[in-house]
Amino acid sequence: MDSFPASAALRDLLASCLKFSGAPSVVDMDGTRRLAHGLGLTEGQAMRVLLARGIWPERFLRSRESVSEETLLRLLSSRVLIAGCGGLGGHLAALLARSGIGCLVLCDPDIFEESNLNRQRFCTEKTLGHPKVEACRDGLREMASYLEVQALPWEL
Known part of the structure; x- marks a missing residue:
């Protein structure tokens, strides 16, 4: 390379x-x-x-x-693990993606619920009922196509 x-x-x-x-x-x-x-x-x-x-x-x-x-x-060579893609983890993932982190590993076993709409970065009406890690991964790929994202529905 x-x-x-x-x-x-x-x-x-x-x-x-x-x-x-x-x-x-x-x-x-x-x-x-x-x-x-x-x-x-x-x-x-x-x-x-x-x-x-x-x-x-x-x-x-x-x-x-x-x-x-x-x-x-x-930064582009760094890999970061984020445990939880909700209120804090989703915002942190977006900031890291925009700053130049090369790889994010996302872990969260939960799905988005309506009560998440007012405070969680990747929760939208379209993502209700979807796994948080998948919605977060998809949103990150839209803002930073260079970013490697691994989405794991695991609880840490």
């Missing part, structure tokens, strides 16, 4: 994905997906390969003032 193939076709692909808005070089979501597909990597792996070369995913560009490339690489 760390070695970036040097073929002319892949160099051209990379060049077509870069957005030059000054320093640093930036790749948007579509470019990251095209690179991942072209390299046979996941989106998260492609982001790490690019970031290691000073090329920032556009979604994290505004974090440059407070997060170094090294720190973002560490």
Whole structure:
């Protein structure tokens, strides 16, 4: 994963994905997906390969003032376990996903009930009666497609 193939076709692909808005070089979501597909990597792996070369995913560009490339690489390589996807766990999962965590393992045996609607991040009228881990996983994938999510209906 760390070695970036040097073929002319892949160099051209990379060049077509870069957005030059000054320093640093930036790749948007579509470019990251095209690179991942072209390299046979996941989106998260492609982001790490690019970031290691000073090329920032556009979604994290505004974090440059407070997060170094090294720190973002560490976040994208990190795996976090969250026990419970309700009031606290769901909000925490969303914040971690937006901050750049690479993998979340979600554990919760419960389903969403109507009394959860006013306080739990991934509880909606559509998710009532559904397992919390599945609704949380699906919501996280919508906000951070690069994120690896494992949903386990386990009690911890």
